[in-house]
Amino acid sequence: MKKIVVLVSGGGTNLQALIDAERAGEIKNGKITCVIASRPDAYALTRAQNAGIHTRVIERKQFENAKTFSEALLAALNEEQADLVVYAGFMTIVDRLVSDVYKNRMINVHPALIPSFCGKGFYGLHVHEAALKKGVKLTGATAHFVNEVCDGGPIILQKAVEVCSNDTPETLQRRVMEEAEWKILPKAVSLFCEDKITVTDDGIAVIHQ
Known part of the structure; x- marks a missing residue:
């Protein structure tokens, strides 16, 4: 365990x-x-x-x-x-x-589909404000390993969330949490604990079912 x-x-x-x-x-x-x-x-x-x-x-x-x-x-x-x-x-x-x-034993969840809207300054509502300003139709969340680059570690899981025309940063943030973050973070953690993730020399996370 x-x-x-x-x-x-x-x-x-x-x-x-x-x-x-x-x-x-x-x-x-x-x-x-x-x-x-x-x-x-x-x-x-x-x-x-x-x-x-x-x-x-x-x-x-x-x-x-x-x-x-x-x-x-x-x-x-x-x-x-x-x-x-x-x-x-x-x-x-x-x-x-x-x-x-x-290394490859720290997991974070980011409220966007990396590599979009990530890196320095992209946290909290700022992520969703940027997504709405850009007019994207899909956003989501990414579970990834943490390394020395902000939001730059190997991607484990991603889940897309539709952006609605009447969204505010607050409503979008809530929906991304409910529909994506709260789903993929526990799943990524379980995959790690089950030894089902390996990271290649190229920094790609591979999931083994």
């Missing part, structure tokens, strides 16, 4: 999707053993505690830079013996020393 450590910063809706999926038996061979927050007031901590999951807080503002914060985070991940690290609304920049140690 693989140990899953989830990183959070805010409300924890993606964390809740993971908790619900685990309870439903949809995450095979994996268990959420710890939730680490970058802010002590993150509601995700309450979600974790309500589910009986061990929590930790490593507050970003207590560290002078990303490197010292990342060193503390890496130490915590090692203490928790994490097999898989999942970004679930984790809004803190982490030094590459973490992703190098946990």
Whole structure:
């Protein structure tokens, strides 16, 4: 059984999707053993505690830079013996020393179809504002491994979501979460825990059924 450590910063809706999926038996061979927050007031901590999951807080503002914060985070991940690290609304920049140690063992979900609307500055509502401004008819979400490039790691799963003519950034954000993010993140986590993902030398994630 693989140990899953989830990183959070805010409300924890993606964390809740993971908790619900685990309870439903949809995450095979994996268990959420710890939730680490970058802010002590993150509601995700309450979600974790309500589910009986061990929590930790490593507050970003207590560290002078990303490197010292990342060193503390890496130490915590090692203490928790994490097999898989999942970004679930984790809004803190982490030094590459973490992703190098946990190469192809860190998963994030991004609210767009990478390589569209991704990279520096594309987070939260900004992603959906950009999609509406561009007039795309399809958007969606991408589950991918985390590396030193923002939103640049190997793509595991993607799911498309239709853009409606009357959408606002807020309505589109909600629909992308409900129809895509909350579906593909637990699925990607389960695939990892079942040892069904390999990454080629070219950086392509291959799924084995």
